Amino acid sequence: MKEEIWIEKYRPYRLEDVVGQSDTIERLRSYIKTNNLPHLLFSGPPGVGKTATAVSIARELFGDDWRENFTELNASDERGIDVVRTKIKNFAKTSPIGGADFKIIFLDEADALTPDAQSALRRTMERYTNNCRFILSCNYSSKIIEPIQSRCAVYRFRPLSDDAIGKRCRHIAEKEGLDIADDGIEAIKYVAEGDMRKAINAVQAASMFDTSIHADSIYRITATAHPEEIKALLESALGGNFVSSRKKLDDLMVLRGLSGEDVVGQVYRSLFDIDMPARKLVSIVDVLGEIDFRITEGADERIQLDALLAHLSIEGEK
Amino acid sequence: MTIAQDWAEKYRPTKLADVVGNNKPLQALRDWKEEWEHGVPEKKAVILSGPAGVGKTSAAHALGNEMGWEIIEMNASDQRTAGIIEKVAGSASRMSTLTGIQKRLIILDEADNMHGSADRGGTRAITNVIKKSNQPIILIANDLYALSSTLRSHCVNIKFNSIPQRSILPALKKICKMEGIMCGTGVLEKIAENTGGDLRSAIKDLQATATDKKEIEVVDVTTAERDTKESIFKVLTKVFKGREPIEAYRATFSLDETPEDLIQWVDENLPNQYLNKDEKLSEDITAAYHNLSRADTYLGRVRLRQNYGLWRYAGFLLSGGTAVAKKHSHSGFRKLQPPSMWRRMGQLRSKRNMRDNIAAKVGLHCNEPIRDCRIDLLRMYGLLLKNEDYAVDAAYSLELDVDEIAYLTESKRVTKKIQKIYDASREMMHEKEDEDIDVFMHAPEKDRGQSTLDSMFSEGKDPAEENQMDGKEKDNPKPAKSQKTLFDF
Numbered sequence: 001m002k003e004e005i006w007i008e009k010y011r012p013y014r015l016e017d018v019v020g021q022s023d024t025i026e027r028l029r030s031y032i033k034t035n036n037l038p039h040l041l042f043s044g045p046p047g048v049g050k051t052a053t054a055v056s057i058a059r060e061l062f063g064d065d066w067r068e069n070f071t072e073l074n075a076s077d078e079r080g081i082d083v084v085r086t087k088i089k090n091f092a093k094t095s096p097i098g099g100a101d102f103k104i105i106f107l108d109e110a111d112a113l114t115p116d117a118q119s120a121l122r123r124t125m126e127r128y129t130n131n132c133r134f135i136l137s138c139n140y141s142s143k144i145i146e147p148i149q150s151r152c153a154v155y156r157f158r159p160l161s162d163d164a165i166g167k168r169c170r171h172i173a174e175k176e177g178l179d180i181a182d183d184g185i186e187a188i189k190y191v192a193e194g195d196m197r198k199a200i201n202a203v204q205a206a207s208m209f210d211t212s213i214h215a216d217s218i219y220r221i222t223a224t225a226h227p228e229e230i231k232a233l234l235e236s237a238l239g240g241n242f243v244s245s246r247k248k249l250d251d252l253m254v255l256r257g258l259s260g261e262d263v264v265g266q267v268y269r270s271l272f273d274i275d276m277p278a279r280k281l282v283s284i285v286d287v288l289g290e291i292d293f294r295i296t297e298g299a300d301e302r303i304q305l306d307a308l309l310a311h312l313s314i315e316g317e318k
Numbered sequence: 319m320t321i322a323q324d325w326a327e328k329y330r331p332t333k334l335a336d337v338v339g340n341n342k343p344l345q346a347l348r349d350w351k352e353e354w355e356h357g358v359p360e361k362k363a364v365i366l367s368g369p370a371g372v373g374k375t376s377a378a379h380a381l382g383n384e385m386g387w388e389i390i391e392m393n394a395s396d397q398r399t400a401g402i403i404e405k406v407a408g409s410a411s412r413m414s415t416l417t418g419i420q421k422r423l424i425i426l427d428e429a430d431n432m433h434g435s436a437d438r439g440g441t442r443a444i445t446n447v448i449k450k451s452n453q454p455i456i457l458i459a460n461d462l463y464a465l466s467s468t469l470r471s472h473c474v475n476i477k478f479n480s481i482p483q484r485s486i487l488p489a490l491k492k493i494c495k496m497e498g499i500m501c502g503t504g505v506l507e508k509i510a511e512n513t514g515g516d517l518r519s520a521i522k523d524l525q526a527t528a529t530d531k532k533e534i535e536v537v538d539v540t541t542a543e544r545d546t547k548e549s550i551f552k553v554l555t556k557v558f559k560g561r562e563p564i565e566a567y568r569a570t571f572s573l574d575e576t577p578e579d580l581i582q583w584v585d586e587n588l589p590n591q592y593l594n595k596d597e598k599l600s601e602d603i604t605a606a607y608h609n610l611s612r613a614d615t616y617l618g619r620v621r622l623r624q625n626y627g628l629w630r631y632a633g634f635l636l637s638g639g640t641a642v643a644k645k646h647s648h649s650g651f652r653k654l655q656p657p658s659m660w661r662r663m664g665q666l667r668s669k670r671n672m673r674d675n676i677a678a679k680v681g682l683h684c685n686e687p688i689r690d691c692r693i694d695l696l697r698m699y700g701l702l703l704k705n706e707d708y709a710v711d712a713a714y715s716l717e718l719d720v721d722e723i724a725y726l727t728e729s730k731r732v733t734k735k736i737q738k739i740y741d742a743s744r745e746m747m748h749e750k751e752d753e754d755i756d757v758f759m760h761a762p763e764k765d766r767g768q769s770t771l772d773s774m775f776s777e778g779k780d781p782a783e784e785n786q787m788d789g790k791e792k793d794n795p796k797p798a799k800s801q802k803t804l805f806d807f
Contacts, residue, residue, distance in 0.1 A: 278563050
């Protein structure tokens with residue numbers, strides 16, 4: 001099936017297939033071995049395997065009928081207190097199906113639940129613990145209220161290592177009959193920033209144009225500038241060449257279709273690779289942040305970025 | 319395969335004696351229980367308040383079990399409008415059981431989480447249920463001051479504290495023994511330490527660590543993801559001693575602290591770390607604070623706009639910005655400490671809540687914005703309360719409790735005089751209450767009927783009050799009399 005979305009197709013089905021969270025996975029596996037699961041709280045950035053882990057747990061515990069005893073609620077869609085009091089409670093109350101010992105409720109993006117709704121969840125978690133276990137996932141655990149954290153075993157998911165991303169992408173390439181060059185893999189790592197979902201989406205998008213994937217196609221398809229291009233842009237600005245750096249910026253935005261936000265993000269990442277006095281770096285980061293803020297507040301991205309380059313050109317000459 | 323149970327539930331104490339820590343609060347609970355053995359005590363309800371996982375719910379249930387009382391529980395997972403509370407708790411609290419001996423214990427868990435429109439009128443209904451009840455009632459809350467002071471004044475207030483490590487340890491040991499688990503040295507200590515006085519999460523962490531094992535060692539403790547102080551000190555050392563901004567910034571990645579918390583740590587320690595040898599302000603401090611204030615600006619923007627993308631600038635400026643700000647080297651070890659702001663805020667919080675609560679009462683009474691009341695009118699009422707002629711009336715008309723009177727009169731503790739004022743004002747209130755209850759019983763729908771009820775009361779009450787007030791509150795000729803009823807909370 002060509003049209004399938006690869007992040008679904010290659011979603012791990014078993015815990016051992018979840019990539020790059022070995023400590024966490026090992027602990028979770030022992031829960032499954034003993035058929036004993038506490039309430040869990042997964043926190044971490046997007047695309048690092050929180051949902052995949054939750055689904056894998058359900059599959060390993062319940063086998064083929066896992067869907068009967070597993071409910072996924074996206075808290076950012078249904079986040080009011082009524083959902084907790086009706087939908088969640090009703091699912092938690094009823095007995096598990098088909099000989100399973102308990103059911104699992106997976107609350108994705110639980111940090112989107114209002115604090116009221118979170119506190120309504122507290123006793124439900126405790127009271128129906130014989131019937132039902134909760135797995136909560138969130139980006140920032142600090143947004144989950146203390147009493148809930150206290151009821152869960154907390155696992156922190158880290159951004160995936162470049163190695164883990166590279167390995168998985170090569171695996172997919174092999175299955176799909178793609179040929180990814182080494183610079184292509186490097187490009188995927190750069191674009192993904194530890195987010196597997198981004199990485200796989202990039203591979204799939206690039207594969208639609210050509211079965212052999214290079215850095216260029218990855219950067220083009222994800223509307224990302226080559227890190228070298230950004231570095232050249234910065235170096236030319238810091239060298240006092242405002243006019244030529246502005247031309248480079250124009251090319252990136254007009255010809256390559258980068259948004260102002262994309263440029264700011266990439267400039268931020270490249271700044272740390274450029275050799276300059278520490279104090280200068282700090283003040284430039286501050287200026288960049290200010291520009292980032294203004295753009296998100298609705299200022300014109302071209303004007304703001306031009307102003308950034310002008311600032312860099314003056315800074316560079318000092 | 320047997321169903322493995324959640325240990326926190328499995329080992330939930332069934333007797334009060336088994337509840338860990340908090341001896342004084344538990345004794346207070348026992349005293350209250352004993353009063354019930356000799357009829358209906360004056361305070362028919364208790365509020366158990368305190369942080370998460372210290373045994374409030376356990377104590378309540380243990381008490382019920384121990385006494386053989388029938389337990390009726392309502393918590394935030396149930397909807398709790400006035401009508402539902404009246405139906406469930408209200409009827410239970412007034413019915414005597416068939417034998418007439420066995421009591422019903424009503425437990426209202428998470429009483430501080432009554433949710434706006436979904437639980438309309440709930441708080442008021444609880445107060446009414448307590449007033450009319452002849453059965454014991456326990457309210458459980460994390461934040462005592464989130465409950466209305468009227469509600470508080472009808473209850474015995476019992477505060478639970480977080481459980482010290484030395485009490486958590488034996489509890490964990492006991493569980494290990496029952497489960498047949500061998501522990502390496504320091505494992506339980508580490509678990510206990512990580513959970514900061516929260517016994518439930520300590521038990522959860524123990525179970526997480528010990529699942530599928532017969533022996534556990536320190537290295538097995540992986541769930542305890544809360545940062546230990548040691549690691550944050552390491553990062554701070556990089557920030558204050560190092561000169562490499564990128565290195566200082568990267569070091570912060572290893573922490574689970576948000577920039578919001580981290581900036582407090584830096585702010586707390588910055589002056590001491592960058593002071594010159596002669597304890598004079600160095601220009602390093604000024605430079606570092608420039609960057610810190612910029613970092614703070616970004617944090618403010620994140621708060622305002624929920625644009626978490628800006629966190630990276632805050633994170634970099636507060637770590638790297640502090641590192642590069644020093645021109646001189648500040649050698650030698652200087653002590654690092656956690657933000658004192660947090661400690662002081664905790665202490666101040668109850669005071670601030672009290673001030674705001676009183677201000678709300680005054681505001682309602684005088685038809686003034688609460689913000690204005692906090693400054694001007696509170697001082698005025700303080701003066702009134704210090705004057706013997708006005709004190710009782712003032713305390714009565716605002717329904718102040720002893721602590722609030724002490725606060726307004728700037729008294730450090732509850733003196734005899736304050737107690738006297740309070741008692742007199744309560745007496746006045748009880749006289750009124752008896753009149754009111756009759757009206758209330760015949761009132762139709764409590765929520766919607768509020769306005770009519772109010773006018774009903776005020777008509778009945780006004781003449782008497784006018785006499786008392788007009789002569790005395792010269793400074794305060796307020797038109798708000800019509801609002802002052804039993805239902806003003």
